[in-house]
Amino acid sequence: MKSKTMLLVIPVPFLKKENQLFVESQACNGLDRWADNFDSVIVAAPTIPEELAQERKTMTWCDTSNLVNLNQLELIPLPWAYSIPKFIYCYTSVRSLLGKLIALSDYLQFGIGGLWGDWAAVAALEAHKQGRGYAIHTDRVQYNVVIESSKESNLKNKIKARVVAFLMEKYHQSIIKNCALGLWHGQDCYSAYRSFCKNSYLIHNIHLKPKDGISEIEIAEKIKNTKNDSKLRICYAGRIVPMKAPLDWVKAIGRAKEQGVDLQATWLGDGILFNEMQEMIKKLGLNSCIELAGFESNRDNLLDKIKKSHIMLFTHITKESPRCLIESLICGTPIIGYESEYAKDLVKEFGGGIFVQMKDWRQLGDLLLSLWENKEQLSQLIQEAGNNGKRFNDKAVFFERSNLIKQHL
Numbered sequence: 001m002k003s004k005t006m007l008l009v010i011p012v013p014f015l016k017k018e019n020q021l022f023v024e025s026q027a028c029n030g031l032d033r034w035a036d037n038f039d040s041v042i043v044a045a046p047t048i049p050e051e052l053a054q055e056r057k058t059m060t061w062c063d064t065s066n067l068v069n070l071n072q073l074e075l076i077p078l079p080w081a082y083s084i085p086k087f088i089y090c091y092t093s094v095r096s097l098l099g100k101l102i103a104l105s106d107y108l109q110f111g112i113g114g115l116w117g118d119w120a121a122v123a124a125l126e127a128h129k130q131g132r133g134y135a136i137h138t139d140r141v142q143y144n145v146v147i148e149s150s151k152e153s154n155l156k157n158k159i160k161a162r163v164v165a166f167l168m169e170k171y172h173q174s175i176i177k178n179c180a181l182g183l184w185h186g187q188d189c190y191s192a193y194r195s196f197c198k199n200s201y202l203i204h205n206i207h208l209k210p211k212d213g214i215s216e217i218e219i220a221e222k223i224k225n226t227k228n229d230s231k232l233r234i235c236y237a238g239r240i241v242p243m244k245a246p247l248d249w250v251k252a253i254g255r256a257k258e259q260g261v262d263l264q265a266t267w268l269g270d271g272i273l274f275n276e277m278q279e280m281i282k283k284l285g286l287n288s289c290i291e292l293a294g295f296e297s298n299r300d301n302l303l304d305k306i307k308k309s310h311i312m313l314f315t316h317i318t319k320e321s322p323r324c325l326i327e328s329l330i331c332g333t334p335i336i337g338y339e340s341e342y343a344k345d346l347v348k349e350f351g352g353g354i355f356v357q358m359k360d361w362r363q364l365g366d367l368l369l370s371l372w373e374n375k376e377q378l379s380q381l382i383q384e385a386g387n388n389g390k391r392f393n394d395k396a397v398f399f400e401r402s403n404l405i406k407q408h409l
Contacts, residue, residue: 004107005041006040006108007044007123008043008110009109009123010027011046011118011120012024012045013045014045014064015061020063022063023045023062023064024059024060026207028062028067030207030394030398031069033394033395035072036399037398037402038402040072042073042074042076042104043076044076044077044098044101044123045075045076045119046077046079046080046082046117047078047079058295078094078097081094082116086117087117094119099126099129101123102126102127102130107406107409108123108134109136110124110136112172115167115168121171121172124136134409135179136197137184139320140320140321141320142168143168145319149242149318176193181199181201181404182196182200183203186202187321187344188320188340204392206323206392209394213392213393216386219332219386222307222332222382231263231264232311232371233263233265233309233310234265234311234313235267235268235313235333237269237296237302237305238269238314238322240272240277241272241273244271244315245316245359246277249315250281251284252315252365253313254284255361255368256365256372257286257289259366261368262372263372265289266290266305268295268296269296270295277292303327303331306328306333307332311371312324313336313364314335314336314337314338315337315338315364316338316343317358317359326346326389328389329346329353330389333382334352335385336364336367337364339358340355346388347388350391351384351387352385352387352388
């Protein structure tokens with residue numbers, strides 16, 4: 001039987017150092033999982049400049065030579081072209097290369113996510129030209145992210161963001177209309193894009209393994225400790241950037257603290273709003289109860305900190321599908337935050353979360369007070385989160401997606 005090859009074009013970058021290729025650690029796991037399900041996989045991705053990679057402190061790089069299934073993978077570095085002049089300069093040669101890779105491959109999957117510099121979108125255009133069916137995958141409604149992330153900017157940047165968002169929305173819709181399969185991570189993406197593709201599926205993207213989840217014994221111990229703990233222990237794991245609304249997170253905690261909640265909160269991550277967040281914490285007198293722990297590169301340490309928390313408090317304001325909410329459920333930690341279709345879908349059948357209206361940090365602070373005062377409700381949410389999280393692991397979700405690709409392409 002002829003071996004089957006999948007071409008995967010993704011926005012997650014490669015990093016080239018001393019003739020060795022690196023990729024972000026979770027993407028590394030993803031490449032191995034794709035190789036579990038296809039005979040061979042060609043992976044094309046932009047190559048980030050080394051000086052820019054050094055600035056991205058929240059990325060952990062994995063040497064691709066350590067990939068378990070390296071012999072089944074062919075890695076194709078593409079130019080970093082996130083400026084219009086660079087994109088125009090590289091466009092013809094990269095599209096030609098992608099055209100050759102498309103012709104060599106049996107299955108095509110493209111992870112779109114931008115405008116200029118988005119080689120996955122260019123690959124989709126070329127596949128359509130060749131009359132080939134392809135799958136589109138994304139985990140955020142990027143045009144919405146662009147608009148929401150610019151709302152605190154000056155007028156010039158707001159106007160630019162709206163123009164870019166409008167072009168991006170129309171561009172992505174046209175690409176999706178021509179695709180054979182839509183794989184939408186999270187309900188927000190599914191709701192935004194399903195009408196443009198007749199074969200649309202709501203999927204989840206996670207890189208944790210079954211052994212990473214909280215056990216029944218650990219859940220029972222956590223509930224026991226929760227009922228006896230005088231403090232409400234809160235965490236969040238993610239970048240400190242506008243789309244996560246970290247200042248709302250601080251204000252919600254401040255409101256709960258004002259009302260007498262004895263709490264300890266930790267934000268695990270780094271980002272452009274770190275200093276502004278730190279200043280607000282100081283201004284509100286919350287230094288004793290909020291810790292900005294920085295980026296945690298050790299995955300086991302990160303999961304341990306989430307497991308030890310009573311709540312993952314989140315204040316996401318864009319249409320994205322952050323994996324940290326799924327990871328929290330896997331750790332038996334309820335997700336408490338701003339309402340979104342993605343978050344509601346995660347808990348609609350199995351529980352493990354409560355949400356308030358988006359951007360209403362006051363109501364979020366009041367909810368923290370309610371949960372601190374009602375340990376029985378909090379314990380029930382912890383049990384639900386632990387039960388809910390059992391359905392998520394990397395092998396299961398990649399197997400499901402691979403079967404959908406084989407079925408529709």
